[in-house]
Amino acid sequence: MSTTPQTPYQILGEDGIRTLVNTFYDLMESAPEHAALRRMHAKDLTPMREKLAEYLIGWMGGPPLYADKYGTVCMTEPHEPYWIGPEERDQWLRCMYQALEQSNTPPEAIDMLREPLYRVAEAVRNRPNSRTQSDDVIASG
Numbered sequence: 199m200s201t202t203p204q205t206p207y208q209i210l211g212e213d214g215i216r217t218l219v220n221t222f223y224d225l226m227e228s229a230p231e232h233a234a235l236r237r238m239h240a241k242d243l244t245p246m247r248e249k250l251a252e253y254l255i256g257w258m259g260g261p262p263l264y265a266d267k268y269g270t271v272c273m274t275e276p277h278e279p280y281w282i283g284p285e286e287r288d289q290w291l292r293c294m295y296q297a298l299e300q301s302n303t304p305p306e307a308i309d310m311l312r313e314p315l316y317r318v319a320e321a322v323r324n325r326p327n328s329r330t331q332s333d334d335v336i337a338s339g
């Protein structure tokens with residue numbers, strides 16, 4: 199018996215992806231461990247809730263909502279203004295992995311998403327070191 203491989207979009211659906219994204223930003227807004235990540239973002243996260251949901255819906259195999267609206271799925275350019283080193287990348291990933299655990303995402307979808315999420319986060323990294331490390335270097339002369 200053969201089973202048709204499922205995309206994360208088929209498992210989660212649009213509602214599940216929107217729940218994941220809302221959980222991600224709720225955690226970013228409320229958990230002290232994500233305060234540094236929160237400070238990088240605009241005061242009002244409402245537009246980001248929509249943008250990231252649209253992006254992930256397409257990225258997970260659903261309709262290309264973000265591409266249709268913005269004409270690209272390249273994430274390098276929109277991240278250029280921000281300092282994203284290894285620590286910033288990992289802060290984003292920790293928040294997203296927590297959101298996956300807390301948003302009723304089925305374990306098989308979590309397994310499918312971990313590695314590809316790491317790869318996208320690594321692709322938007324645009325600094326060899328984290329801001330904290332570079333501040334330390336400056337502070338210690």
Ligand code: HEM
Pocket residue numbers: 235238239240241243246249250253268273276277280282286287288289290291315316318319322323
């Ligand atoms: C899988 C990895 C990631 C994805 C899919 C993603 C997705 C996005 C999207 C769709 C946007 C909106 C772009 C636009 O203006 O159209 C965005 C903006 C942004 N991202 Fe990411 N991102 C990722 C990783 C990161 C990482 C590692 C950081 C840094 C810690 C980061 C920080 C930001 C910030 C600060 C903004 C601007 C938000 C604002 O305007 O409030 N992202 N990201």
